[in-house]
Amino acid sequence: MRRALRDNGLSIGFGLLFLAALVGQAFAGRAAFNERQLADSGRQLTLLEYVTSSDFAVDVAENWQSEYLQFLLFVLATVWLVQRGSNESKLVENAGTESDEQQKVGKHAEPDSPEWARTGGWRTAVFSTSLGVVMGVLFALSWLAQSIAGRSAFNAERLAQFQDPLTWFGYVGSADFWNRTLQNWQSEFLAMVSIVVLSIYLRQRGSPESKPVGAPHDATQESG
Known part of the structure; x- marks a missing residue:
């Protein structure tokens, strides 16, 4: 235990x-x-x-969707985008999907590699993008949950004020929906920029999110 x-x-x-x-x-x-x-x-x-209630559901879902969006974008963006000196970036020369040898797939797989990394074909192709796909699905589901719960809560307020309720499409295009959405997105994007840039110059001893304390500022993809 x-x-x-x-x-x-x-x-x-x-x-x-x-x-x-x-x-x-x-x-x-x-x-x-x-x-x-x-x-x-x-x-x-x-x-x-x-x-x-829809009030609780929308508050939870709008935070979940922004978090999954953050990780989805980070997973996909770091395939091609790099930041020299950041521990959140891979080496500048490795930008892109990398070779089979680097990724240890197919004939380059190791004895303890996942089975779908060794088999090749569609299984390896699916496994090679599984993290991004699952993050994308979780983001889409939580975004949908936010829109449904948000519409219910918003319409409850409108009915209390003797106003006509909005359809789902009407709510998704409303200022209330996008205000809830964008206020979470901007904070996630700020956090992503902050960790990428601050990890160039600052250290946290023993954390894999930081470079070794003595590593030079331009060292990339090192863990301390």
């Missing part, structure tokens, strides 16, 4: 942080929602009612 916890500490640690933050968001979000309901003479919601 101790070894399993050690070997999977990163995923377990962040998984627990995710659950703790999600629970905290549920309690804080319900409190904020009920405060607005009280001011508007609306009905207070129980915790279960709130976490199954």
Whole structure:
């Protein structure tokens, strides 16, 4: 058990942080929602009612889609785009999809390489793009969830004000939807730029997200 916890500490640690933050968001979000309901003479919601409401769903989904978009773009962009000196970039001369030998596929696979990396053909082609594809699907699903939950929450407000509800296409083209979307996207893009540039000049000893403390600023793709 101790070894399993050690070997999977990163995923377990962040998984627990995710659950703790999600629970905290549920309690804080319900409190904020009920405060607005009280001011508007609306009905207070129980915790279960709130976490199954469109208001909670849209707040969660809009953050998830921006995070998956961040990783999708980073996974795809770093195939071709490089940043000399950044630990988040591969070597400048390796820009592109790289050779089979570099990627250890087909006849260049090692004994412990994944089976689909060794077999060649469509299996290797699928496996070679599986990370980007899955990230893209997760982004699309969470973006769709945001649009559906967001429309429901937005229309609830419109109906309370005796306004006609919007169709899904009408909501996706609305200012409310794009305000929710872009305010998350811009923060993700800023974070990506920050880690790429700051990792050129700053260090964190022992972190694979940083170069070794003594590595020169122009060293690229080194882990410390």
